[in-house]
Amino acid sequence: MVVMSFTDPSADPDRLLTVDDLEELYELRRDDDRTLELDDGILVVSPYAAKIHQLAVTKLSTVLIRGCPPNLEVLAGLGVNITRFQHRVPDIAVVIADSFDTLYQEEPPALVVEVSSPSTRLYDRNRKKDVYEGFGIPSYWIVEPDRERPRLIVFELREGKYELVAEVTGDEEFRAERPFPVTIRPSALVRTGPLP
Numbered sequence: 001m002v003v004m005s006f007t008d009p010s011a012d013p014d015r016l017l018t019v020d021d022l023e024e025l026y027e028l029r030r031d032d033d034r035t036l037e038l039d040d041g042i043l044v045v046s047p048y049a050a051k052i053h054q055l056a057v058t059k060l061s062t063v064l065i066r067g068c069p070p071n072l073e074v075l076a077g078l079g080v081n082i083t084r085f086q087h088r089v090p091d092i093a094v095v096i097a098d099s100f101d102t103l104y105q106e107e108p109p110a111l112v113v114e115v116s117s118p119s120t121r122l123y124d125r126n127r128k129k130d131v132y133e134g135f136g137i138p139s140y141w142i143v144e145p146d147r148e149r150p151r152l153i154v155f156e157l158r159e160g161k162y163e164l165v166a167e168v169t170g171d172e173e174f175r176a177e178r179p180f181p182v183t184i185r186p187s188a189l190v191r192t193g194p195l196p
Helices: 019-028 051-067 121-135
Strands: 035-039 042-046 072-076 080-083 086-088 092-096 111-115 139-144 151-158 161-169 174-176 182-184
Touching (some): 051 092, 051 182, 121 151, 151 174
Antiparallel strands (some): 035 042, 092 111, 174 182
16 A cells, blocks of 8 residues: 655645646546646646547547657647646647656647537637647647537647637548648547548
8 A cells, every 4th residue: 555645735725736736636546537637726627538529539649640740749638737837638739759758748739639528618718728828839729529510620829829720610621731731520530430
């Protein structure tokens, strides 16, 4: 049995959590795979992902891996330390291949992707977008995995601000150039079976 000490943040309600606290929490909760994030020192716990969410993450990861150049890596569920009080876990991140010397990503990924649910849609389009923009992440994609009307929304950093560069639905194609050339069709992300 391993005994770990953890300073309970509730003992001081004015104390903000840090990425160090989060690492301790992960160690204490090894059997619980819910996602833990920090938003300006406040713990955010995400519930287990629905099947359609996992399908979209898996399909999009596969498409991205197929097109990924050797100097980059595509990772699902990567922890990203943005500041001491801001830790995010995007559904997918594309990072430099030689950035594995730290526990979590500490430099801006080339791309982050969030797969939204109806309950997180506003948060992903506003708060997370602001956080990723402030960290200097060049590309931010949001996938809405609705079986009837799947959608991909693409933002790219231009002069320090995210600009909407594409919004495609269903069988429409988005041909990305950043971080590398790849074609995405939202409908392919929510279908079972092999990718086209």
